[in-house]
Amino acid sequence: MALDIAFYLILAAILVSAFAAIHVRGHLNAVIILSVFSVLTTVKFTFLQAVDVAMAEAVIGAGLMTALFVTAISKTRKRTWRAR
């Protein structure tokens, strides 16, 4: 019962984080929220006993994608600051 409630809470949190990632101001914030989304998805997959997929989601979504996005933002950031 408690596990069920936790599962539905996580589902709700996934939806909230997805909305937040779209509507938040600033690319960096969006990327960080996206990695939170990935972590929550990982937990969801673990609940559903798909551990293989959970592991892939964790390393790709939360680890690799975040690193690549942040690097890309840091490469373009200089220019936008100077333009302002």
Added chain:
Amino acid sequence: MNHLPVLVVVIPVAGAFLISLVDTVRPAFKSTAALLVATAHSTTLVAAAYRGMTGPALLYSVGEWIAPVGISLMVDSFSAFFLLLLAIGHLASALVRIESGDRSEWARKSAALIALFFAALSGITVTADLFNLFIFVELATVCSIGLIARKRHPGSAVAGFVALMAATISGALLLFAVLVLYVATGTVAMPLVAQAAPDLPAHLHGMATAAIIVSFGIKIGLVPMHFWQPRTYHAAGTTVAAILSAFGLKIHVYALLRLLWFPLQAPVVLPGVYSILLVMGMVNILTGHSMAMIERNLVRMLAFSSIAHVGYILLGVAAAGRIGGSAAVYAVAAALFHTGMHTLMKSALFWSGHRLIHLSRSSRIMDLGGIAWRAPGSIIAFSLAALAIIGIPPTGGFASKWFVAMAQQALLPVLVIGAGTVISLVYYGRFFLIATRRDPPDSFPAPHPLSLRPRLQTAVVLALAVAAVMAGTRDVQVRSLLLRAAEGLVDQADFVGPALIGRGR
């Protein structure tokens, strides 16, 4: 077991890895390696196509796991026809792209990317598994994005991004269709899906069909979804545009036909879809030709012409689906004829256009005035291919358009074909008149220093153009080949049977 179906995919994949390795260790031998890979791949493709044309359908189970658990590949006479086109394509594009010393990172990677692109196209052609098809479509997409978006080329990053967005939507829709079919039928093997398709609820079947048509419609440039193509081809440059339009586009047409006829069983279950395709084909012809007429840029003009010619292919396909039965074979053969002809004509046009654009350093039609006198071989090839693509009587282009028109049951599509022919006569004729102007400007700018081999390129282009013209006069041989290929699509019985053996396992 005959290993040809898997070899046509694996050889170019291994070849692409080898090209990259050679490029890192001994850069001087990269062109040789690329040419070797292309030759090996084309030979395998021709062997597989020969086997598929002459014998019964060739089935292959990768890893000896038969259909429901494993991935099966198949080569029948229908896919054999497209394998033949790919064989021409890989060899010709390797010959045309032998470079002289461009050491930019893009030039270094493009040889491997082209080999991978043709590997992906071969994979799409041979696979009999929906998810495997999705993976090869993705591979082809990734490779084409790399070929489009070159560094330091104006507009190419934006064009690459637009193409990526279009491809993402297309890929998502294809995945959605595969997912619906998998959940509803419990399998992704095409023969088993085909068996379950007639029992599917109408809304599931309809949504899957719609998603597949839109997905591949984006790839082949059905009219509301064509927005990314001219921009992309323009940014990609003529050599890559020829590969994307003449070969990549045709294989996506193949995938659409295969999915409609085989796993979805559309002629039986959902014949209404072909009326939609008929309308879309006519819209494509009219839009493509009229946009090409007002276009001032040679590459974009050719791109819009491609969009128009997808319309002709669709008209043949739609006629086939609407007739049904054994008469459908003739209509499919007409569509295939035009597919093959357009491959030859459009690759010849793009590649000979490459030389013209290279000499004048501009792709605007007005800047190409009098260019014909500096590249006679290219303009001859261009004119021959243009004659064929307009549809002047003895050429292959005329014959294929004629067959497509003959297959129609209504008057309106025939009128549209006629109107399209007239419009294309106008814009190709206009280009020819400008290019052969007698008063060439005194000084063309100096050609770009990185030159591809002009003589070899001209020879390849001339061969393609002559083939496109000659196909119209070799009617009997061509027709028997096409009918055999069309039978492969329409009568699937000869390979559905053996594939189902795996079911009881």
Added chain:
Amino acid sequence: MESPVIRVFLTRLTAGFLCLLLSLGFVVLLLDAGRHRAQTIPTQMEEPYTARSVAETGSINVVTAILMDYRAFDTLGEATVIFASVAVAAAILGKPGSPSNRTMGLLSRRQLSALLPLFFIFPLFVIFHGHLSPGGGFQGGVSLAVLVILIHVAFGDRFGEEVIPHRILALSEYGAAIGLVGIGFVGIFQGSAYLANVAAGFPRGTAGTLASGGVIPLLNLLVGMKVAAGLSSIYVHLAGHEAENVPEKRR
């Protein structure tokens, strides 16, 4: 007159509504599809896998058995997609140019240099135990790539380039890729099919031990190597990308 704020709000509302509609339609359609399958065919696909995979492949992880044996051709295709995207990233970003030498603070670096060797245990375990426990070559390979990125971020790109030169990354990627394609040919030479496992004579071993599953551990290792090298070289290209070719905004 509408104010721009209202227009933006309305656009977002419409977009959100459309997204919601699309995803709802998607869910409804999939549920329908599932109901249809339950009525017509009880199971066709899953049962062969769960019931037979241990006996047929020797791998006690069913997911790995599917990825690396039953549908290994798909995995080969996916690995090739990664290879292609590395080539695309290289083609678009160009040669990795001047690496920056920014590093993390002293404390982080000291701590990391003590902990990093331990960090490497996890991906190696995931790769080598792919057929025994959750995970496999792909997940382990991505974790390895993340560790390479961590070295770059923590100790500076120049140090990262010294420890793991880009050339080595590229060569190991190509080598692993060729090995992956080459292993498939063993099946052909053994008279079986491409990428065959037990059918090509690879020993099945005792299920549950490290040396089991025939060719699966080897495929895991190669996929892991290839994915790790490929993804980290995407990062190297991105990090070494010279930003100055972006045209400056004129004032």
